[in-house]
Amino acid sequence: MPPLRIERLVVAGVGLIGGSFALALKQAGAVGRVVGLGRTRRSLDRAVELGVIDEAADDAAAALRDADLVMLAMPVGQTAAVLERIAGHVGAKTIVTDAGSTKRDVIEAARAFLKDAWPRFVPGHPIAGAESSGAEAARADLFRGRKAVLTPLPETDAPAVRLVADAWRACGAEVREMSAAEHDGVFAAVSHLPHLLAFALVHDVAQQPNAATLFDYAASGFRDFTRIASSHPEMWRDICLANREQLAEALTRYQAELDSLRRMLAAGDAASVERVFADARAARNAWLAQIEAGERK
Amino acid sequence: MPPLRIERLVVAGVGLIGGSFALALKQAGAVGRVVGLGRTRRSLDRAVELGVIDEAADDAAAALRDADLVMLAMPVGQTAAVLERIAGHVGAKTIVTDAGSTKRDVIEAARAFLKDAWPRFVPGHPIAGAESSGAEAARADLFRGRKAVLTPLPETDAPAVRLVADAWRACGAEVREMSAAEHDGVFAAVSHLPHLLAFALVHDVAQQPNAATLFDYAASGFRDFTRIASSHPEMWRDICLANREQLAEALTRYQAELDSLRRMLAAGDAASVERVFADARAARNAWLAQIEAGERK
Numbered sequence: 001m002p003p004l005r006i007e008r009l010v011v012a013g014v015g016l017i018g019g020s021f022a023l024a025l026k027q028a029g030a031v032g033r034v035v036g037l038g039r040t041r042r043s044l045d046r047a048v049e050l051g052v053i054d055e056a057a058d059d060a061a062a063a064l065r066d067a068d069l070v071m072l073a074m075p076v077g078q079t080a081a082v083l084e085r086i087a088g089h090v091g092a093k094t095i096v097t098d099a100g101s102t103k104r105d106v107i108e109a110a111r112a113f114l115k116d117a118w119p120r121f122v123p124g125h126p127i128a129g130a131e132s133s134g135a136e137a138a139r140a141d142l143f144r145g146r147k148a149v150l151t152p153l154p155e156t157d158a159p160a161v162r163l164v165a166d167a168w169r170a171c172g173a174e175v176r177e178m179s180a181a182e183h184d185g186v187f188a189a190v191s192h193l194p195h196l197l198a199f200a201l202v203h204d205v206a207q208q209p210n211a212a213t214l215f216d217y218a219a220s221g222f223r224d225f226t227r228i229a230s231s232h233p234e235m236w237r238d239i240c241l242a243n244r245e246q247l248a249e250a251l252t253r254y255q256a257e258l259d260s261l262r263r264m265l266a267a268g269d270a271a272s273v274e275r276v277f278a279d280a281r282a283a284r285n286a287w288l289a290q291i292e293a294g295e296r297k
Numbered sequence: 298m299p300p301l302r303i304e305r306l307v308v309a310g311v312g313l314i315g316g317s318f319a320l321a322l323k324q325a326g327a328v329g330r331v332v333g334l335g336r337t338r339r340s341l342d343r344a345v346e347l348g349v350i351d352e353a354a355d356d357a358a359a360a361l362r363d364a365d366l367v368m369l370a371m372p373v374g375q376t377a378a379v380l381e382r383i384a385g386h387v388g389a390k391t392i393v394t395d396a397g398s399t400k401r402d403v404i405e406a407a408r409a410f411l412k413d414a415w416p417r418f419v420p421g422h423p424i425a426g427a428e429s430s431g432a433e434a435a436r437a438d439l440f441r442g443r444k445a446v447l448t449p450l451p452e453t454d455a456p457a458v459r460l461v462a463d464a465w466r467a468c469g470a471e472v473r474e475m476s477a478a479e480h481d482g483v484f485a486a487v488s489h490l491p492h493l494l495a496f497a498l499v500h501d502v503a504q505q506p507n508a509a510t511l512f513d514y515a516a517s518g519f520r521d522f523t524r525i526a527s528s529h530p531e532m533w534r535d536i537c538l539a540n541r542e543q544l545a546e547a548l549t550r551y552q553a554e555l556d557s558l559r560r561m562l563a564a565g566d567a568a569s570v571e572r573v574f575a576d577a578r579a580a581r582n583a584w585l586a587q588i589e590a591g592e593r594k
Contacts, residue, residue, distance in 0.1 A: 127516050147514065182510075189502060190515040194522045196558060197494060199577040204554045205486060206580035213479075215584045217444065218487040219424050221525045225491045228518045229581050233574035237567055244562040251559055255552065257501045261493060262548055265541040270534055277530035280496040283503035284526050287512045 004166040007032040010067040011053060012082060014038055017099045017126065018073030019052040019138025024171035027140040035063045039074075047135040064089040069163065072098035077238030080109035087113040090120075095160045097122040097167075101187065102242040103151045103180035122164040123151045123180060125187075126173060133232060144172030145295075151180040188246035193254060195236050196247065198229040301463040304329040307354070307364040309379055311335050311344040314396045314423065315370030316435025319349055321468035324437040332360045336371075344432040361386040366460065369395035374535030377406035384410040387417075392457045394419040394464075398484065399539040400448045400477035419461040420448045420477060422484075423470060430529060441469030442592075448477040485543035490551060492533050493544065495526040 009025065011018040014036045025031040036044045036053035037060055044056035057063035064070060064086055074082055079100055090096060096117060100106045103123050110121040128146040148168035152161045165175045178186075205214050240247055264272045306322065308315040311333045322328040333341045333350035334357055341353035354360035361367060361383055371379055376397055387393060393414060397403045400420050407418045425443040445465035449458045462472045475483075502511050537544055561569040 127514065149514075186507070186511055186514050189505070190511050190519050194498065194519055197498065197555075198522060199574045200554045200558055201491060201494065201551065202577035202581045203573050204551050206576060208486070210483070211580075214483055214487050215580075215587075217424065217446075217483050218584065219426075221528075222487050222491055223585075224521045224524045225495060226581055227521045229574075229577045230585075231518075231578070233571050233578055236574055237571040240562060240570060241565060241567055244565075248559060248562060251555065254498065254501050255555060257497045258494075258548065258552060261497055262545060265537060265545060268538060268541075270538055273537060274530050274534040276500050277496045277526075277533055279503060280499035280526045281528070281530055283508075283512075284499045284523055287515065288520075288527075290512070 004028075004030045004163070004170050005032070006030060006068045006163075006167065008063075008067045008069075009034045010037060010057070010063050010070045011035070012037040012070060012072050012086070013074030013078075014044060014047040014053055014135050014138075015073060016129070016133050016135075016137045016142070018071055019047060019050075019135040020128075020140065020142035021071055021073065021099070021126075021167075021171060022052055023138055023140040024143055025167060028170040030167065030170040035067070037063065043135065050135055050138075052135050052138050060086070061089040064094065065091040067091060067094045069167065070094060070096045072096065072100070075235050075238050076100040076102055076106065076242050077234070079106050080113075083109045083113045087115060087117070090114065090117045092116075093120075095120045095122065095157075095163055097124050097164045099124060099126055100242075101125060101191070101239045103183045105242040107151070107153070107180050119155055119157045120160045122156060122160050124164060124168070125149045125151075125183065126168065126171075128173075141172065143168065146173050147176055148173040149176050149178060149183055151178060151183050153180075184243050184246045185249075188243055188250040192239055192243055192247050193250040195228050195231060196240060196251070197254075198226045199236070202226050202229045301325075301327045301460070301467050302329070303327060303365045303460075303464065305360075305364045305366075306331045307334060307360050307367045308332070308350060309334040309367060309369050309383070310371030310375075311341060311350055311432050311435075312370060313426070313430045313432075313434045313439070315368055316344060316347075316349040316432040317425075317437065317439035318368055318370065318396070318423075318464075318468060320435055320437040321440055322464060325467040327464065327467040332364070334360065340432065347432055347435075349432050349435050357383070358386040361391065362388040364388060364391045366464065367391060367393045369393065369397070372529075372532045372535050373397040373399055373403065373539050374531070376403050377410075380406045380410045384412060384414070387411065387414045389413075390417075392417045392419065392454075392460055394421050394461045396421060396423055397539075398422060398488070398536045400480045402539040404448070404450070404477050416452055416454045417457045419453060419457050421461060421465070422446045422448075422480065423465065423468075425470075438469065440465065443470050444473055445470040446473050446475060446480055448475060448480050450477075481540050481543045482546075485540055485547040489536055489540055489544050490547040492525050492528060493537060493548070494551075495523045496533070499523050499526045 009031050011022050022034045034053045035057050037057050038044045047053045126148040128142050168175050306328050319331045331350045332354050334354050335341045344350045423445040425439050465472050
């Protein structure tokens with residue numbers, strides 16, 4: 001297998017994810033020139049200064065036409081608009097991929113706008129992130145040991161999928177494939193719902209008349225439980241709306257679980273409450289043990 | 298003010314909390330002899346080996362009769378039974394306090410059983426803990442910089458409250474007073490509810506047919522959100538049941554918050570979703586900033 005070589009990479013949205021993708025491919029020697037596209041010239045110039053990209057695109061159309069790979073790494077809420085804007089300029093061999101946290105909405109937009117380039121669109125989602133954001137936070141090792149999920153469709157070009165998979169492997173990620181529907185269901189349950197729950201708890205506490213007292217007594221358990229409520233509101237608004245059907249299903253299941261616990265407490269059913277708690281702890285500890293075993297490999 | 302001196306301290310339940318209380322008072326030079334009471338002789342012998350207590354009580358009645366202070370530090374679910382058992386043996390000047398996470402239930406039991414000693418019962422709750430437990434985990438600095446809440450009643454002896462408050466201060470804690478009802482409401486909101494929510498989420502995920510896949514893609518956000526679901530099931534069963542009325546109220550408010558978010562998502566009301574998320578993030582970040590400012594003092 002020849003080593004991966006992407007002569008011209010266009011990164012649209014040079015933040016934590018797009019910037020780290022560029023840095024990782026540079027470090028792997030897998031990329032020639034990295035061209036940045038973005039909302040403001042200033043942030044692109046800053047990304048050049050930081051060495052994250054080689055140049056800011058002066059002519060977006062020319063950059064897209066000559067690109068081997070375009071990585072869309074803006075917030076999911078902007079992806080459709082960006083796809084619409086770039087669609088007419090994508091080169092005849094250019095492969096397009098994205099890094100969005102939801103996949104069915106992105107696929108719908110790509111199918112609607114990309115026309116001839118649609119079979120060369122490879123939907124993707126690297127499972128990495130941090131509370132920090134922006135090109136300043138980008139680092140070459142962000143994806144090392146993380147998973148990158150691709151959700152290609154039957155009509156997606158196999159060589160396009162291979163190139164994107166190779167790119168993620170060059171970044172140190174483990175590549176997985178699943179359907180977009182499965183992806184969105186899985187992440188509704190283990191990522192989008194917990195974010196919603198954490199935002200909801202902090203909002204609930206902050207709305208109480210004695211909010212100052214409540215926060216005064218909140219301790220480390222509360223801090224860790226709500227860490228994800230310090231995530232970016234605009235980004236999570238977009239994710240929750242883009243995946244709202246699957247998120248609503250996950251929320252319905254969760255509310256049924258809460259109703260069941262409420263009934264156990266009202267009935268003073270100590271054995272059932274303890275069983276739920278003990279099963280949860282056992283499941284969580286088994287999961288942590290598996291992660292640790294994976295890390296030792 | 299003369300320095301605090303507790304000649305004989307009895308610790309009933311020599312685990313993380315009771316053991317750390319003993320160690321902290323020893324380190325402060327505020328205690329003479331520490332006698333342990335517990336469910337098993339073996340764990341008491343181990344606590345003696347570790348230097349957490351000076352002796353295991355051979356004669357519980359004698360130990361209680363001669364004690365200046367008795368600290369009840371067993372799981373809250375056992376407190377009533379222990380109070381009943383010790384009630385007839387407490388000395389005429391002995392002060393009794395506890396370290397339970399709920400206060401109204403403990404007060405009810407103490408009022409029912411302690412008889413003449415009831416005015417010398419000082420209900421307390423140190424806001425400290427860890428996932429580890431047992432005398433092995435005890436350490437002299439566990440309460441340093443933490444809050445210790447006392448919830449005395451109008452009929453509680455003022456000198457008894459002073460002695461217990463002084464003991465917590467000698468452990469490095471900041472002493473606060475509030476009513477038992479306020480205490481239980483506050484901790485339902487910022488501690489008991491989050492624990493219930495975390496246990497419920499992990500249980501919900503573990504019940505799904507694709508649980509293995511779900512856990513496989515769960516990342517650091519899920520790990521932190523569910524950290525408290527690795528807490529002790531028996532202990533949290535007892536806390537949730539002891540405080541079930543206030544917990545049910547907190548849960549009702551929280552479910553209303555979730556219903557409201559569900560409606561915003563169904564309506565595609567991006568502005569409202571973002572406002573909830575942004576308010577939550579702002580409230581959480583303000584709280585963290587306050588904690589950091591406090592730590593810098």
